[in-house]
Amino acid sequence: MRVFIILGYTCSSISTPPNPNGNRSTKPYKPPIPKLSPSKSSPPISTLHSRPPPLFAGRWDPNKTHLSYFADLASKLARDGKLQDFAMIVESVVLSGVKGSQFAAALKVEMVAKGISGFLKEGKVRSVVEVLMKVEELGVRPVELFDGYAMELLGRHCRRLLKFKQVQELVELMEILAGLHFPIKELVEPSEVIKICVDKRSPKLAIRYACIFPHAHILFCNIMYEFGKRRALVSALTAYEASKEKLSGSNMYIYRTIIDVCGLCKDYMKSRYIYEDLLQQKVIPNIYVFNSLMNVNSHDLSYTFHVYKSMQNLGVAADLACYNILLKACCLAGRVDLAQDIYREVQHLESTGVLKLDVFTYSTIVKVFSDAKMWHMALNVKEDMLSAGVMPNTVTWSSLISACANAGLVDKAIQLFEEMLLASCEPNSQCFNILLHACVEACQYDRAFRLFHSFKSNKVQETFGKNYKGLSFKPTTTTYNTLMKACGSDYYHAKALMDEMKTEGLFPNQISWSILADICGSSGNVEGALQILNSMRVAGIQPDVVAYTTAIKICVESENLDLALSLFAEMKRYQIHPNLVTYNTLLRARSRYGSVSEVQQCLAIYQDMRKAGYKPNDYYLEQLIEEWCEGVIQDSSPNQGEFSSWDKADIGRPGSLLLEKVAEHLQQHIADTLAVDLQGLTKVEARIVVLAVLRMIKENYTLGDSIKDDMLIMVGVHNEVDGGSMAHNLEVKDAITKLLQDELGLKVLATGPKIPLDTTIESERPVDSDQNLEKSLGRRNELPSELIYSTRRPVVLERLKVSRKSLQQWLRKRSARRR
Known part of the structure; x- marks a missing residue:
């Protein structure tokens, strides 16, 4: 059917x-x-x-x-x-x-x-x-x-x-x-899927995919690392937070990876926050997490050793990698003494059988001594290596050769190169470049070119004997840059080397162009040196801070400071951040100052340098500004020499308050208020600030600006019971009074009434002068805390006043004297 x-x-x-x-x-x-x-x-x-x-x-x-x-x-x-x-x-x-x-x-x-x-x-x-x-x-x-x-x-x-x-x-x-x-x-392949998710900047999609697999922790690490390579720390942290939510327990692979990613993204502080978060959760990291944290923060020696001590306190035993990282931190910080201590410690651990030193440990300590130009110590480490049965590798030999090269021992560097060949360790391009650099630094230019041609023509056996044949040498851009330095002031020879570089399939970099510009400038061709900056752009290379600094140095050496300042402004427009050499080149461009505008230019560069995180040599700049300020006093009296001979140990204190005060009082709007704040300054620094303001007044007067107000000088605010503060303020007050009256011939009035809380400031000054002082000190909520919050003690405001009439008479006398 x-x-x-x-x-x-x-x-x-x-x-x-x-x-x-x-x-x-x-x-x-x-x-x-x-x-x-x-x-x-x-x-x-x-x-x-x-x-x-x-x-x-x-x-x-x-x-x-x-x-x-x-x-x-x-x-x-x-x-x-x-x-x-x-x-x-x-x-x-x-x-x-x-x-x-x-x-x-x-x-x-x-x-x-x-x-x-x-x-x-x-x-x-x-x-x-x-x-x-x-x-x-x-x-x-x-x-x-x-x-x-x-x-x-x-x-x-x-x-x-x-x-x-x-x-x-x-x-x-x-x-x-x-x-x-x-x-x-x-x-x-899961890694390919993750790469596509990362390329599309989709951490959530990558997280969904990782959660499919039983080995999700490995894929989470992969996700974080891929985002880290692309400097996408926020996305990597998103995956990190998701891993804590999706995975059970504490996974050290995850912690280690996210800390490494923080290092890739240059966010060292975030790695520290992650570590602190682990400690707050009562999670003890293992040695691998500690090593990653120390390695990421190896540029900060104090923090690296802090983590090392914390690791010891938590009972986590250090391994060889840990000591290698500590040596690396010492190397970066230039702390040879600490590196020697660590080296002795690991040698002791090796002698007791706890550790077995590897070639990386020896190479790191060799580099520490190499950078410190302690070539004897570096060679001693090599002997220790051989005694321990550890053969130096290419990196070790390079550091040894560099140690002698840094010390100017060209012959010793070449001897080590020969030993390297005898040990059947094939040198790389870095070894050749170090030898050439040693010759250049020792001004053995002809020897550098002879070595280069023997390397290039594979005739090393003719130079070093027949112990090593078949040596392959391929010049690099660094090779040609080093040889260009050996050209001295021969611009055409250097240009020929740059052309040869191109025929070898290499491309000149910013350093190549900077060297060429420096050579051009050293021959007096400033215009040609600046033209090289344009040639760089035509060649598709954006001038970097080294190129601009080189051009600025050329302008300074040719006494064309205006052009140097215009280049400085240009590099700022291109968002190229000046380095320490750039700032120092500009700040040392003048041996003296002639006008307010020059001082203002210099102080603007100084303040920009401080904001960029560099520590300038304040003392040098202060000496020049002091000399410029003292120029106010003409036909100086004998007392001037007595004053200038005072101890100036306080000048150049960290974060120089003097330079900040001078910069503040030389702003254009200060010329209208004529209010000078000397709080916190020594008597020498106070003198310089007052003279700076007077010089600015004098220059503005010669340009036709009239004096419209009295000059008010605030020496300090203190409680009557604070004897030390009172004594210091009186000392500054006496010194400034002596300067204004005895050396400059100005009439000075002292005024310093007691000011109880919640009362207005009263004095015998004109009303407009009080208003100007208020502008200088700021609104009530910006006054010193002693002036606002003291409920029991009256305070004393030590002030000096130079009347407008006295200033006008002083300026007329100066003008008449010049005529």
Whole structure:
């Protein structure tokens, strides 16, 4: 007998065995649609119908032919591309009482896989996934329906999504396949997926993908590191926070990686915050986390040793890498003494069998001595290495040669180079360059060129004997830069070397152009040197701070300071940050100052230098400004010499208050108020500030500016009971009074009333002078705390006043004297 079974939208006339109960089932059904996000690459498939009733009302008898019959039927439907019908057969059989695993074992996998492969070839991945999700709910493992070819087609689709960077769809598909227990790691390389997520700046998508895998902590580390290489610290930290939420327990790999990433992104403080957060959570880092933290902060010697001491206190034993990092920190800080102590400690540990020093340890300590020009100590370390059976490598030999080169021992450096060849250690380009640099630093220019030509023509055996043949030498840009320095003032020879560099396939860098400009400038051709800056831009190289500093130095040496200042302004416009050499070159450009504008220019550079974090030599600048200020006094009296001979030990204190005060009082708006604040200054510094203001007044007067107000000088604010402060202020007050009256002939009035709390400042000055003083001191909430918050003690404001009339008389006398 024939019956019709409606399967989806497909009507098939097939033979079936009779139902044991004699019933027929012809009612169509609609299975639910699996939840799957829409895909742009696959069109929607026919909707599956709801769940059907069982094919048999009675209990399924596996001993009968029903199981094999329906397994064969389902396999054929799948093979013919009717995956929806295949899913309905599976569901009907399972609802009739057969286990999904039992029915799957009866299926013909090669036929099912062939149907799945057909869909995958046509790109209907979504249709396949929907069916797989359906049968997985019924207890059939979807991965068992795939053969090798079908799995390869699925992998191809995943790799295609990866190739076209459709990472959103890929991650969604991976999440579904992982839930279906597919070996997703074999479908596509996880690191490649993470790289695409990182390229798209999508940390959340990368986190979703990592959470699929059982080894998620490794992938989280990969995510953070990839973002770190792209200097995207915020995204790396997003992955770090997600790892703490998704992973259970404290994972030291995660902590170590995020600290390393902070180092890559130059955010050293963040690495410290992470470490402090671990300690607050009562998590003790292991030695690898400590080593990463110390290595990232190795530029800060004090913090590195602080971490080392904390590690010891927490009971974490140091390993060889830890000591190597400590030596590195000492090397960066130039602390030879500490490096020697650490070296002696690790030697002791080696003698007791706790550690075994490696070539990195020896090479680091050699570099410490090399940078300090302690070549004897560096050679002693080499002997220690050989005694311990550790053979120096190329880095070690380079540091040894550099130690002698830094000390100017060219012959010794060449001797070490020969020993390196005898030890069958092939030198690299750095070794050759160090030898050339040693010759140049010792002004042995001809020897440098002879070595270069012997290296280049592979005739090393003619120079060093036949102990080593076949030496391969390939010049680098550094090689040619070193030789250009050996040209002295021969511009054309240096230019020829730059052209030869190009024929060798090398490209001149900023240093090459800077050397060429310096050579050009040393021959007196300032215009040609500046033209080189333009040539750099034409060559596609943006001049850097070295190039600009070189050009500024050339201008300063040719006494063209205006041009040097214009170059300084230009580099600031291009957002090129000056370095210490740039600032010092400009600050030392003048041996004396002639006008207020020159001093203001200099002080502006000085303040910019301080803001940039550099520590200038304040004493040199203070001497020049003092000399300029003393120029106010003409036909100096004998007393002037007595005053100038005072002890000036206080000048040049850290963060020179004197220079800041001079800079503040030489601003243009101060010329209108004529209020001078000497608080916190010594009597010598106070003298310089007052003279600076008077010189500015005098220069403005010669330009036609009249004196409109009295000159008010505030010496200090103190409590009456503070005897030390009072004595100091009186000393400054007497010194300034003597300067103004005895040396300059000005009339000085002293005024210093007691000022109780919440009372107005009263004095015998004109009203407009009080207003100017208020401008100088600021509003009430900006007054010194002693003046505002003292509730029991009155304070004394020590002030001096030079009247407008006295200033005018003094200026007229100066003008008449010049005439």
